[in-house]
Amino acid sequence: GDSVTQMEGPVTLSEEAFLTINCTYTATGYPSLFWYVQYPGEGLQLLLKATKADDKGSNKGFEATYRKETTSFHLEKGSVQVSDSAVYFCALSDPGTNAGKSTFGDGTTLTVKP
Amino acid sequence: SQTIHQWPATLVQPVGSPLSLECTVEGTSNPNLYWYRQAAGRGLQLLFYSVGIGQISSEVPQNLSASRPQDRQFILSSKKLLLSDSGFYLCAWDHRDSPLHFGNGTRLTVT
Numbered sequence: 722g723d724s725v726t727q728m729e730g731p732v733t734l735s736e737e738a739f740l741t742i743n744c745t746y747t748a749t750g751y752p753s754l755f756w757y758v759q760y761p762g763e764g765l766q767l768l769l770k771a772t773k774a775d776d777k778g779s780n781k782g783f784e785a786t787y788r789k790e791t792t793s794f795h796l797e798k799g800s801v802q803v804s805d806s807a808v809y810f811c812a813l814s815d816p817g818t819n820a821g822k823s824t825f826g827d828g829t830t831l832t833v834k835p
Numbered sequence: 836s837q838t839i840h841q842w843p844a845t846l847v848q849p850v851g852s853p854l855s856l857e858c859t860v861e862g863t864s865n866p867n868l869y870w871y872r873q874a875a876g877r878g879l880q881l882l883f884y885s886v887g888i889g890q891i892s893s894e895v896p897q898n899l900s901a902s903r904p905q906d907r908q909f910i911l912s913s914k915k916l917l918l919s920d921s922g923f924y925l926c927a928w929d930h931r932d933s934p935l936h937f938g939n940g941t942r943l944t945v946t
Contacts, residue, residue, distance in 0.1 A: 725878075764841075764925050764937030765879075810878060820935040821869040821927055825878040 723748045727811050727826035734801055734833050742796040742829045744785075744811035752813040754778075754787055754794040755823065759808040768796075768809070801833045837862035841926045841938030848945055854899075854913040856941050858926030861907065866928035868909040870901055873923040873940075885909060921945045 728743040746754065753772045757765040769778030774789035783798045794811060808830050814823040841858045848854060860866050867886050871879040881894045883901035891901050898917050902910045909926060926938040 762939070764927070764939045765935075766937070767934045770934070819867050819931055820929045820933070821867055821884055822881065823935070827876070827878040 723752070723813060723815065723824040725811050725813055725824050725826035727809075727829050729827075729829070731830040731832060734831070736803055736833055736835050737800045738833075740796070740798040740801045740805075740831070742809055742811075742831070744794045744796065744826060746792050746794065746811075746813050746824075748792075748813055748815065748824075750816055751789070752815050753820075754785070755812040755814070755820070756783070756785055756794070756796050757810040757812060757825075759810065759828070761807070765810060801831070803833045803835055806831055806833045837928075837936065839926060839928060839936055839938045841941060843941060844939065845942045846944070848916050848943065850918055850945055851915050854911070854916050854920070854943070856911040856924055856926075856943075858909045858911075858938055859907055860909075860928050863907070863928070863930070865906060866930060868903060869927045869929075869935075870909065870911050871925040871927065873925060875922075879925065883911070916945045918945050 724747045726745050755770045756768040758768045759765045769780040771778040771787035774787050777786045785794050785796045808828045810828045811826040812823040814820055838861045869884045870882045873879050885891050885903045899913050921944050924941045927935050929935045
């Protein structure tokens with residue numbers, strides 16, 4: 722079955738540092754890939770997505786590129802802020818499947834210190 | 836615009852007591868509705884989903900049940916809570932080919 726593996730956290734960075742959170746997946750076919758962000762005490766919000774190989778999703782300074790050859794969708798940001806402190810989830814959904822039936826990774830907690 | 840309401844935000848219940856968590860969606864019709872549980876440090880586990888009134892699919896066997904009495908209302912219930920039911924419960928909705936939208940969650944502690 723499908724699976725998503727994220728780098729284990731927690732990740733602690735200083736403000737303005739470069740961020741990478743690794744995500745690899747296992748799926749049959751060509752899934753859509755997502756990054757969600759969960760701020761403390763809240764539900765998840767879609768951060769970005771990519772629906773086919775070599776697509777780059779981007780939002781709020783975050784980027785991730787759909788790499789079919791390495792089955793990866795790593796999240797990056799060039800300069801993190803304290804307000805980026807949150808839990809980040811990588812997820813995939815099979816073609817023709819609703820987003821609600823996505824497979825989620827375990828989440829990576831990011832703490833950014835001033 | 837669409838909004839999703841989930842309540843209560845926090846709940847402390849004794850073992851063996853009943854449970855009812857409610858979720859309502861505004862600003863959209865015929866949404867797909869979902870209940871997830873998020874254990875500490877873990878990802879999301881899909882518990883139930885519904886594609887229409889009265890239509891409930893269970894993803895995992897458990898002590899919980901779900902109902903959808905109205906198009907935009909989704910309820911998570913239990914007759915007798917277990918300690919293992921503690922967790923963070925999230926309601927969400929989507930349409931086909933649309934993003935998933937989450938509520939703010941309910942933190943349930945069973946004592």
